[in-house]
Amino acid sequence: MEISIELTGQLIARPQKWAAPFDPETGSLVEFYGIVRETEGAAKIPALRYEAYASMAEKVMREKIALLEKKHPCQAIRVVHRLGTVPRGESAIYVGIQSRHRQAGFLFLQEFMDELKKDVPIWKCA
């Protein structure tokens, strides 16, 4: 499985472009953009600030991907998480998953995001 993980201070453009050609066996691309809302809890906010323990964050994500790949074999995953200030309406995270069929991609994405929110050392600060 091809794995690309990027932690960046730059805007996550929508739509994202994949640099490398798709795997010839790819029949599905499932994508998720996490977007900063206008409200955080009860407060209206202009932006969120994200910080990370970057090296551990990447390591934990790779461990999660390795485990999920056994349950839901996929061709490729691309993760981009923005750090620093992210204004409302902009993307804090992009995850794209190539798979042979859509079900593996949907399941992989759902479980990857659940695991990320549980264990990957990235924090948002209002």
Add this chain to the structure above:
Amino acid sequence: MKVLFFAQSRGAAGRGDYILEVKKPVTESEFWALVTAVFPALEPHQKTARLARGESYLQKGELLGPNDEVAVIPPVSGG
């Protein structure tokens, strides 16, 4: 032992890292006793933060050695 602080724990410690003098391996609770003696504001974080050693979460019963790099990881909230 090098201790790294992130997010709310960095705010409580008032710094991102600290060299903690440790002469022998310590348990997780011994670590917290040592670190909160230096940074009392970290005390509430003991209940919620996890520890990582060498970029892996500490498993129950594992000890922390004098040469370890230990990170204090408050509840995460990425994505």
